[in-house]
Amino acid sequence: xxxxxxxxxxxxxxxxxxxxxxxxxxxxxxxxxxxxxxxxxxxxxxxxxxxxxxxxxxxxxxxxxxxxxxxxxxxxxxxxxxxxxxxxxxxxxxxxxxxxxxxxxxxxxxxxxxxxxxxxxxxxxxxxxxxxxxxxxxxxxxxxxxxxxxxxxxxxxxxxxxxxxxxxxxxxxxxxxxxxxxxxxxxxxxxxxxxxxxxxxxxxxxxxxxxxxxxxxxxxxxxxxxxxxxxxxxxxxxxxxxxxxxxxxxxxxxxxxxxxxxxxxxxxxxxxxxxxxxxxxxxxxxxxxxxxxxxxxxxxxxxxxxxxxxxxxxxxxxxxxxxxxxxxxxxxxxxxxxxxxxxxxxxxxxxxxxxxxxxxxxxxxxxxxxxxxxxxxxxxxxxxxxxxxxxxxx
Amino acid sequence: xxxxxxxxxxxxxxxxxxxxxxxxxxxxxxxxxxxxxxxxxxxxxxxxxxxxxxxxxxxxxxxxxxxxxxxxxxxxxxxxxxxxxxxxxxxxxxxxxxxxxxxxxxxxxxxxx
Numbered sequence: 001x002x003x004x005x006x007x008x009x010x011x012x013x014x015x016x017x018x019x020x021x022x023x024x025x026x027x028x029x030x031x032x033x034x035x036x037x038x039x040x041x042x043x044x045x046x047x048x049x050x051x052x053x054x055x056x057x058x059x060x061x062x063x064x065x066x067x068x069x070x071x072x073x074x075x076x077x078x079x080x081x082x083x084x085x086x087x088x089x090x091x092x093x094x095x096x097x098x099x100x101x102x103x104x105x106x107x108x109x110x111x112x113x114x115x116x117x118x119x120x121x122x123x124x125x126x127x128x129x130x131x132x133x134x135x136x137x138x139x140x141x142x143x144x145x146x147x148x149x150x151x152x153x154x155x156x157x158x159x160x161x162x163x164x165x166x167x168x169x170x171x172x173x174x175x176x177x178x179x180x181x182x183x184x185x186x187x188x189x190x191x192x193x194x195x196x197x198x199x200x201x202x203x204x205x206x207x208x209x210x211x212x213x214x215x216x217x218x219x220x221x222x223x224x225x226x227x228x229x230x231x232x233x234x235x236x237x238x239x240x241x242x243x244x245x246x247x248x249x250x251x252x253x254x255x256x257x258x259x260x261x262x263x264x265x266x267x268x269x270x271x272x273x274x275x276x277x278x279x280x281x282x283x284x285x286x287x288x289x290x291x292x293x294x295x296x297x298x299x300x301x302x303x304x305x306x307x308x309x310x311x312x313x314x315x316x317x318x319x320x321x322x323x324x325x326x327x328x329x330x331x332x333x334x335x336x337x338x339x340x341x342x343x344x345x346x347x348x349x350x351x352x353x354x355x356x357x358x359x360x361x362x363x364x365x366x367x368x369x370x371x372x373x374x375x376x377x378x379x380x381x382x383x384x385x386x387x388x389x390x391x392x393x394x
Numbered sequence: 395x396x397x398x399x400x401x402x403x404x405x406x407x408x409x410x411x412x413x414x415x416x417x418x419x420x421x422x423x424x425x426x427x428x429x430x431x432x433x434x435x436x437x438x439x440x441x442x443x444x445x446x447x448x449x450x451x452x453x454x455x456x457x458x459x460x461x462x463x464x465x466x467x468x469x470x471x472x473x474x475x476x477x478x479x480x481x482x483x484x485x486x487x488x489x490x491x492x493x494x495x496x497x498x499x500x501x502x503x504x505x506x507x
Contacts (some may be wrong), residue, residue, distance in 0.1 A: 186416035209448030303491030
């Protein structure tokens with residue numbers, strides 16, 4: 001029964017093929033084409049050539065770490081970029097990074113983008129990229145649309161990093177004083193060059209140098225320490241620096257992609273000192289709050305207190321950690337530390353303290369120094385430290 | 395007659411604590427500049443900190459308190475610290491004194507143990 005069914009199917013195929021062939025023979029006899037398809041030249045070989053697959057990653061409107069929402073979007077975008085690059089490496093596809101919706105790239109977002117992308121691009125080397133340039137947008141105080149996000153991408157060397165020719169187009173006039181560099185060594189000359197470009201001199205330059213040389217020294221010494229147990233593989237053990245002037249503010253940001261302050265703190269400081277700092281901070285807390293005192297933001301706060309507590313223990317009054325020293329002396333300036341999930345801000349101006357702050361307001365109101373902190377949803381897997389200073393103090 | 399050492403003659407950008415971390419470190423300044431001059435002038439030196447862009451606390455601690463850790467006597471280190479010059483930022487003088495005193499306390503505690 002089955003055999004007769006198969007024979008019947010074969011007969012039908014032969015018949016239909018014959019029908020087609022006889023049609024073609026008739027057509028050729030009448031002077032028509034022998035081939036029925038539109039292909040002028042028959043395909044050579046068996047391989048089909050398909051267009052390269054495109055994996056699209058869309059950048060959010062704002063690239064920044066300054067608020068929990070922006071932090072989440074920025075970290076998610078870079079994680080998606082990493083996933084796309086990994087997929088493209090194994091599926092021989094092109095990664096399309098789309099900045100069409102991107103309005104602004106803040107210094108914290110810019111330096112983090114550069115650092116993470118450098119590590120990702122170096123890990124997956126055979127990937128091709130395409131970029132849609134961010135649009136120029138109107139800015140208050142400027143005539144015509146301003147290419148702010150595009151200027152940031154050009155200056156941090158994002159296009160070059162992806163092996164793409166830098167797209168044409170105007171850049172902001174202030175980019176001349178921007179500075180980007182990276183190194184494995186804690187070389188003060190990089191800091192010096194950045195400060196010089198920002199036009200800082202005298203006490204201001206000295207204080208900024210002091211804060212930032214300690215930040216890059218810590219990054220070189222502890223950020224990628226092999227003494228700390230981790231599952232991470234550090235293919236690049238660098239720090240990145242980005243200084244810029246935007247919206248009448250000067251920014252100075254340093255980033256590393258190491259263990260993060262919450263992890264390094266326990267290895268760099270003695271348990272006695274950390275216990276002492278913890279007891280100082282939790283003195284006024286309820287037992288429940290004390291139990292919750294294990295978050296990344298608390299550890300960042302503790303790290304900023306190490307120096308002042310040490311000097312206090314040795315019965316001397318000179319306080320203020322190196323990172324905070326610039327802020328303590330210069331009105332209107334802000335220190336921001338993002339490490340793993342924690343976010344900590346120290347401001348030298350009269351501003352309302354966030355209601356969801358996990359860190360208490362410790363400084364006196366008349367000093368106009370406030371500190372705030374919270375934990376984000378996602379970890380940045382490293383540390384970003386930034387100082388911002390107004391160019392015109394109101 | 396004391397010998398004057400100007401940091402700015404060596405570098406405008408004092409670096410991190412240790413040589414392995416980067417150029418012009420505190421360890422480098424102590425080993426390559428301070429220690430040879432201390433030996434040559436029997437500790438009679440004056441260190442001028444002015445002219446450099448700035449100093450991290452690690453550099454200062456390693457350069458001066460590091461002398462105690464390297465085995466130099468308290469008298470020599472105290473005489474160097476009392477002959478420091480820093481007109482641009484006088485707070486550095488107090489800061490270095492604190493680092494030296496902290497190191498002395500640490501060494502005393504170690505001896506007791």
